[in-house]
Amino acid sequence: xxxxxxxxxxxxxxxxxxxxxxxxxxxxxxxxxxxxxxxxxxxxxxxxxxxxxxxxxxxxxxxxxxxxxxxxxxxxxxxxxxxxxxxxxxxxxxxxxxxxxxxxxxxxxxxxxxxxxxxxxxxxxxxxxxxxxxxxxxxxxxxxxxxxxxxxxxxxxxxxxxxxxxxxxxxxxxxxxxxxxxxxxxxxxxxxxxxxxxxxxxxxxxxxxxxxxxxxxxxxxxxxxxxxxxxxxxxxxxxxxxxxxxxxxxxxxxxxxxxxxxxxxxxxxxxxxxxxxxxxxxxxxxxxxx
Amino acid sequence: xxxxxxxxxxxxxxxxxxxxxxxxxxxxxxxxxxxxxxxxxxxxxxxxxxxxxxxxxxxxxxxxxxxxxxxxxxxxxxxxxxxxxxxxxxxxxxxxxxxxxxxxxxxxxxxxxxxxxxxxxxxxxxxxxxxxxxxxxxxxxxxxxxxxxxxxxxxxxxxxxxxxxxxxxx
Numbered sequence: 001x002x003x004x005x006x007x008x009x010x011x012x013x014x015x016x017x018x019x020x021x022x023x024x025x026x027x028x029x030x031x032x033x034x035x036x037x038x039x040x041x042x043x044x045x046x047x048x049x050x051x052x053x054x055x056x057x058x059x060x061x062x063x064x065x066x067x068x069x070x071x072x073x074x075x076x077x078x079x080x081x082x083x084x085x086x087x088x089x090x091x092x093x094x095x096x097x098x099x100x101x102x103x104x105x106x107x108x109x110x111x112x113x114x115x116x117x118x119x120x121x122x123x124x125x126x127x128x129x130x131x132x133x134x135x136x137x138x139x140x141x142x143x144x145x146x147x148x149x150x151x152x153x154x155x156x157x158x159x160x161x162x163x164x165x166x167x168x169x170x171x172x173x174x175x176x177x178x179x180x181x182x183x184x185x186x187x188x189x190x191x192x193x194x195x196x197x198x199x200x201x202x203x204x205x206x207x208x209x210x211x212x213x214x215x216x217x218x219x220x221x222x223x224x225x226x227x228x229x230x231x232x233x234x235x236x237x238x239x240x241x242x243x244x245x246x247x248x249x250x251x252x253x254x255x256x257x258x259x260x261x262x263x264x265x266x267x268x269x270x271x272x273x274x275x276x277x278x279x280x281x282x283x284x285x286x287x288x289x290x
Numbered sequence: 291x292x293x294x295x296x297x298x299x300x301x302x303x304x305x306x307x308x309x310x311x312x313x314x315x316x317x318x319x320x321x322x323x324x325x326x327x328x329x330x331x332x333x334x335x336x337x338x339x340x341x342x343x344x345x346x347x348x349x350x351x352x353x354x355x356x357x358x359x360x361x362x363x364x365x366x367x368x369x370x371x372x373x374x375x376x377x378x379x380x381x382x383x384x385x386x387x388x389x390x391x392x393x394x395x396x397x398x399x400x401x402x403x404x405x406x407x408x409x410x411x412x413x414x415x416x417x418x419x420x421x422x423x424x425x426x427x428x429x430x431x432x433x434x435x436x437x438x439x440x441x442x443x444x445x446x447x448x449x450x451x452x453x454x455x456x457x458x459x460x
Binding site: 093094095141190191193194196197200230279280281282 | 346351352377379381383386387388389390392394
């Protein structure tokens with residue numbers, strides 16, 4: 001009997017110490033979960049109200065108002081044609097991160113498949129981003145966007161995915177230019193990052209999404225310090241100005257590959273995948289063909 | 291390519307206290323709260339100092355729940371409303387660079403690692419950011435299983451102790 005009591009006592013002492021051990025092991029660990037509660041006001045639902053998603057393309061003030069390149073050329077754009085196809089908006093949960101190796105986990109998708117060519121330079125300096133497409137969509141939060149850039153099937157940019165047309169001026173010299181790029185790109189992007197949030201579609205209302213193009217990545221930004229990465233990584237306009245014939249620069253991708261210095265052409269190819277954004281939000285470039 | 295790295299840290303206060311009221315005195319109160327620290331840096335290590343920060347709650351993703359700026363080290367601290375569990379989002383922007391990070395918050399604790407993204411694009415260019423969020427040890431309570439084991443152990447501990455002292459002398 002006495003031995004039994006002693007054993008019980010030892011067990012009791014161990015039992016007192018056990019919770020302390022458990023606390024030490026578990027007290028500092030955050031509770032893990034991989035799901036987030038959907039917004040109760042705008043939870044995605046395929047059977048909920050149907051509104052309108054308006055997908056716009058934005059070349060920003062760089063295109064609408066012109067800008068100074070990293071090497072001092074004043075750029076003015078008459079036309080900046082881009083052709084978008086398979087534009088798809090997604091409701092994703094968890095939110096899609098374009099820089100992580102993950103697939104989009106979409107609860108809802110809305111897509112416009114046909115290629116659409118828009119002119120990012122359309123309108124005056126204060127013009128709104130140009131509309132690419134309107135599409136009916138179930139309400140919810142569209143926090144990812146993807147699109148392809150393909151050769152225009154017709155029109156002024158026929159055969160090319162990007163056409164830049166305008167003038168470059170420096171030190172009294174003005175060079176008209178037309179650059180026709182045939183590289184095909186595809187961008188998959190997360191949530192829009194900017195002054196306003198986009199893609200929140202409530203009921204039968206309307207919501208915007210935006211495909212943004214950062215052409216300062218290509219030409220640099222003369223208003224930024226010379227050692228800023230936007231300039232150190234840019235091609236600038238000098239390599240293109242060097243191709244001028246008869247007082248103008250006119251070249252397509254094939255001609256650029258032949259006439260640019262190999263390092264400059266390689267830089268051009270490396271910059272193109274960085275053109276696509278959603279506001280300031282990053283995109284994954286998933287395709288590049290010349 | 292630039293990288294924005296918000297780091298989530300858990301902080302918790304102690305019990306609230308109050309000083310007795312005095313003429314011209316100062317009354318300072320504090321409340322315990324789990325907090326999230328966002329640390330934003332470019333991938334070259336440079337902090338995003340004085341960057342605009344917008345915090346969005348799960349309840350209202352279109353209107354900022356809180357606004358502010360990062361400090362000189364690119365840090366911003368906020369305490370999410372524990373009554374609004376779900377995905378909180380923090381946008382950090384500065385001079386054309388920016389990103390947004392989604393932070394799952396479960397009740398009173400940061401729940402998991404979250405990833406976000408920022409501007410730029412590709413290795414070829416300069417102004418690209420990546421945002422990642424790492425929860426760090428908040429003072430989290432024991433799980434229900436742990437609580438059950440602890441309660442049972444304490445009860446049995448008292449029983450064992452009682453039996454020890456009630457044992458007969460040799």
